[in-house]
Amino acid sequence: MSDVAIRVEGLGKRYHIRHETGPRYRSLREDLTASVRKLLRHGGAGPTEDKVIGNEEDFWALREVSFEVNQGEVLGIIGRNGAGKSTLLKILSRITEPTEGRVRIRGRAASLLEVGTGFHPELTGRENIYLNGVILGMTRAHVRRRFDEIVEFADVKRFLDTPVKHFSSGMYVRLAFAVAAHLDPEILVVDEVLAVGDAEFQRKCLGKMHDVGKSGRTVLFVSHNMAAVKSLTTRSLVLDGGRVSFVGPTGPAIEFYLHEALRLGADTRAERFGRGLHTSICSVRLLDGAGGTAHIYKPGEHLRLEVTFETDGQSGLSMEALMLDASRSNLALASLYQFHGQTLPTVAGTYVCILDFAPVWLAAGQYSFDVTTSEINANWDHYVQTAVEFTVPFSNPEDRAWNFMQSYGYGALALLCREPTVMTPVADVRSNRENKQLDP
């Protein structure tokens, strides 16, 4: 009981939404004319229905949300867009008030909903460090004490007295994160901050976050970056439609979230199966570990495609599978005959086979397989485009915190070295080589 840092009980937040596409704020003119109209109507026809707000509707962004976070725990919050993550963070950060329920926070809390809040382009790096620090809740004395560390972390020493409008976007973000990273609160609430910046920077931030988590501070971490959530948190909470749909260890939570997300997104795929001259591919599915249909693939596991097909018994047929990335570029080829010397059965009938591929370290992103039968060295027989689609939700070989994503443009495959990579001083190599030359 005493080591609970954050206790949330029956939290709810209601918004009034207008169905018009107009601005969220009111205009004085509107309100005045409305009240004049009301007055006139009141004087004339007596009590009439006041339908000025008839096009408004209540919307619960959060409802009956309850959970606890222990002292020193790092809790992940995941959920689709609009699931209520931001609203929850805004309430926890006291930016907006809840409509119902309560939150009890024990310890000094700071929240980081954005990197560089309040940065002013005209001010210098030095000035912005103070400005941003105070905005985030530090005292000037505190900023002064940590100033050198901040500058060092951001690596912008030479530009301290340059207005930040002249900073590169990388420097800007580094400086902003450096200030936030030195907040030293007991409880830290972080939202999607790591979605900015390049891969290099994200790694640095994640490293820093790791330190924060390890130093015994309580952290609430919201992110779409499943690799980061997985690496930083032990327990996670899944929000769906403003309610808590899952709380528990991060692994199962992510699993639950992805399953839900894909269940909702899966039904849109169109079936385009026809038939070829000799064969026909009836169905293709990606298998999960238990033999069920999967829509996601976790790099490092076996990638298994189940193909059901019909054949008229013609000899000299093969089967190929082509893997494509999100931009539909060819990534890889599998071929029964060319790689394995195997052909399709020569007895007519319907068959099912499992193409069991060795683990592939794919980058996070969307992939698909075109599956086809072929007359060996002649032509495709029944070519099914996008026979199966799947997602790699995150890719962090060896459980490193960095999410390797297809969209970074560094490719779709992680090339892994055998660990550890041995670094030999060059002098030794040379002497070895010399030794070898002397040897014979």
Added chain:
Amino acid sequence: MHELLIEAGRSERRYWRDLWRYRELLYILAWRDISVRYKQTVMGVAWALIQPLAQMIVMVIVFGKVAKLPSEGGAPYALMVFAAMLPWQFFATSLSSASSSLVANANLVAKVYFPRMVIPIAAVVTSFVDFLVAFLILAALMLWYGHPPTWRLATLPLFVALAFLAAIGPGLLITALNVKYRDFRYVVPFLVQFGLYVSPVGFSSTVIHDAFGETAYLLYAANPMVGVIDGFRWAILGGDIGLHTGVVAISILLSVGLLALGIWYFRRVERTFADVI
């Protein structure tokens, strides 16, 4: 251990303590606005000087030379106008910068917690710095006209405080209205323009007193700036200028009343700022 409870309507109780805790934010926001302004404008400090000076010259010509209105207590007309221009300019810039301050700082409001009142108050403090700069002109003018201040100048801080009081109340009110009704921003410049001529800036308030009588003069003081301006003239110009205590009292009462109203309304609307802005 620091403990915080968040629930609907709860923020009330800690508000003033928080406002005190966030005084550094107030300071740094004011500092930001000042340093940004002086960095951006080529003329820098000059801008704070030119504006009131130019207005003063126009007023002296229109009211002093063309309309031939009398000056107060034998002080040079320019000096009399400028003594009023100081608090008026402060009041006017406070209102207009406070009114747009929250919308201008929308990113802060949406991303960080702090008592929102910090922002319009910081805007008023920023205007106060311009006010201090404009004092230099007053000093120069007094030297130029050989019009030394009297012991009354020592009471000026009281009237400066009153000017502050008079500016913050309406400032908060207008700020809150401006968030709720975005078209309110069209009203503010009008109020400021109108107020310049309604307030006794270009002329002495004794003109009103003499032309319409005592009762009208007291009614005229319903504009809280009348008391402030009269006080400034009394303290700065010295001589045989009288100070109507009734008018000053009305001004104080009204300023306090407007401040209470401003705080009440601001607090009422404040909770929804982050959702609306």
